[in-house]
Amino acid sequence: MAAAQSTHQQGSVLKLVLELGPLITFFLVNAKALDWGFADLAPFATLKPDTVPIMAATAAFMVATVAALTVSLAIYRRVPVMPLISGAIVVVFGGLTLYLQNDTFIKMKPTIVNLIFAATLLGGLAFFKRPLLAIVFGSVFQIDDEGWWKLSMRWGLFFLLLAALNEVVWRNFSTDTWVTFKVFGTMPLTVLFTLTQLPLLQKHAVEGSALAAEDAGNEKG
Template sequence: MEGAGEKRREQSVLKLILELGPLLIFFLVNARADNWDLKRFGLFQHVAEKDVGIMAATGAFMTATILALTISLILYRRVPVMPLVSGVIVVAFGGLTLYLQDDLFIKLKPTIVNLMFAAALLGGLFLLKRPLLGIVFDGVLQLDEEGWRKLSLRWGLFFLFLAALNEVVWRSFSTDTWVTFKVFGTMPITILFTLCQLPLIQRHALPQN
């Protein structure tokens, strides 16, 4: 049993690294790009000086995201739905950012992803009359129907909040501030929200066989 617990902890740490790694690379490249004289490379010769950092960070973010998804597929033979959807949009909007040399697209990516998740969860509740969160996390959590409905509603509203918050930050502050918030602001907020759901999960948890 102790060996199995240790293995689960190692897998949890690895999954966390695969999820956070691309974001940390995004932040580090954006923060350090000015010191690397990237304008000497053909890819950045026609990029405005002020945009070199975010363009380099976007390319690194796309590469790291693809690598993380590939490693997940190799190790676990599957990629979870949420990281997969987010990864596809990173590549799509990151590609538009680099092709058009306009950081608007990479800044819109969190808004689009969060709106998609919110639409799926809230649409499932009010249109399909099904708590879709139960389908995604059924192998991790065992809750009664009411628990899944409440949790789906809360997460749906939380994703709407994250989408609105991203819009406020990128429209109101500098690109560097937005990158810092994306990496070091969104994750703590999400962790705090997740912890706040533990009482609900405990109330509606099904007995373990």
């Protein structure tokens, strides 16, 4: 039992590192690019000094994202759909940023990703009459159809909110402020929103699921 718990915890830590690693790399390189001599490297030597940090950070972000997806594939033999879509857009928009030397593309990347997720979830409810979130997480959470509908609707609206926030920040604040928000604003907001959905998961847990058992145990306690 203890060995299984330890293995589970190690797996959770690894998943967290794979998810946060590229973002932390993005933040650190943007903050330290000039101190670390990126301006002297061939790809960035011809750029204006004030554009070197975001360009170097974008390149590092792309490499770290591909590395994280590769490690995930090697260890778990699969890559979750959402990180895969996000990673593909990082490569495309990061490539455009570096090729055109225009950081607008990498700044718009979170907007595009969140709009895709929102359109998928809300479109699934509106046009296909199906909570598509159940397809992705059906093996993780055992909840009834009403729960999946509510959860898909809430996440769809939350992704719209994230897209709007990203647009407001990158269009009205400095690049450094946007990078800080991307790393230390978006993730805490997502974690907080996820925690607020736990009552819904417990309320709509199907009988016999882990959540239902946990809820029953809490009631007895």
